[in-house]
Amino acid sequence: MVAYVDKNFSLACFLVLLLFVDSSYARFNMLVTKDQIHTICTKQDINSSYCFQVLNANPEIARLDFPSLFKFVLNYQAQNISDTLKQFKLSGGYTPGVESQYSLCIKLYGWAFDNRDSILRYLAAKDYNSVSTMIGGTLEDMFTCTDDLSTMKPVPQFFMTESNLIKELSKILAVILECFISKRKEFCN
Numbered sequence: 172m173v174a175y176v177d178k179n180f181s182l183a184c185f186l187v188l189l190l191f192v193d194s195s196y197a198r199f200n201m202l203v204t205k206d207q208i209h210t211i212c213t214k215q216d217i218n219s220s221y222c223f224q225v226l227n228a229n230p231e232i233a234r235l236d237f238p239s240l241f242k243f244v245l246n247y248q249a250q251n252i253s254d255t256l257k258q259f260k261l262s263g264g265y266t267p268g269v270e271s272q273y274s275l276c277i278k279l280y281g282w283a284f285d286n287r288d289s290i291l292r293y294l295a296a297k298d299y300n301s302v303s304t305m306i307g308g309t310l311e312d313m314f315t316c317t318d319d320l321s322t323m324k325p326v327p328q329f330f331m332t333e334s335n336l337i338k339e340l341s342k343i344l345a346v347i348l349e350c351f352i353s354k355r356k357e358f359c360n
């Protein structure tokens with residue numbers, strides 16, 4: 172009887188231990204590490220100083236897994252898009268339906284902002300091709316906007332800088348997606 176209890180007890184201990192080891196292993200595996208932030212921010216074509224500025228300045232990132240990190244950057248970007256969109260409307264003397272200096276960028280920023288919801292839906296559905304396409308869409312919207320801004324005299328430097336930083340966030344999103352979520356190594360160099 173004693174032997175029986177002992178055996179059951181140690182089996183239970185073993186199972187609990189296994190469960191614990193297993194889940195802590197999974198947690199360590201999933202949470203974003205400093206090394207991985209370093210990997211993301213030192214990829215070719217990424218503005219490292221800006222990337223570290225965004226990712227290191229936020230202590231909560233240490234508690235995130237990759238899909239949550241992706242959403243964090245996506246929301247950060249959407250916030251910047253919406254803030255800058257407000258500035259465009261204020262400084263262009265914007266009235267709905269009336270052409271203004273910044274009409275094209277205002278339209279593009281509106282689309283870029285709307286992309287967030289579609290991206291979240293595709294991410295939840297694990298449709299990574301569509302997530303990737305939408306990230307590229309935002310990047311393209313920003314390029315079209317800066318192309319337009321660069322023809323103005325004088326070039327509105329504030330909006331150029333903001334749009335370029337929003338482009339950077341799209342590139343960071345693409346790296347997180349391809350290297351750590353969809354893990355398509357052919358797109359992650």
Ligand SMILES: *[C@@H]1O[C@H](CO)[C@@H](O)[C@H](O)[C@H]1NC(C)=O
Nearest residue numbers: 218219220221222224335336
């Ligand atoms: C990188 O981002 C910083 C802002 O953190 C900016 O001042 C700098 O001009 C950017 N560099 C390039 C090459 O875009």
Ligand SMILES: *[C@@H]1O[C@H](CO)[C@@H](O)[C@H](O)[C@H]1NC(C)=O
Nearest residue numbers: 247248250251254332333336
């Ligand atoms: C982007 O948004 C974050 C927080 O939402 C803010 O702290 C940061 O200053 C913004 N950056 C730019 C370039 O607008």
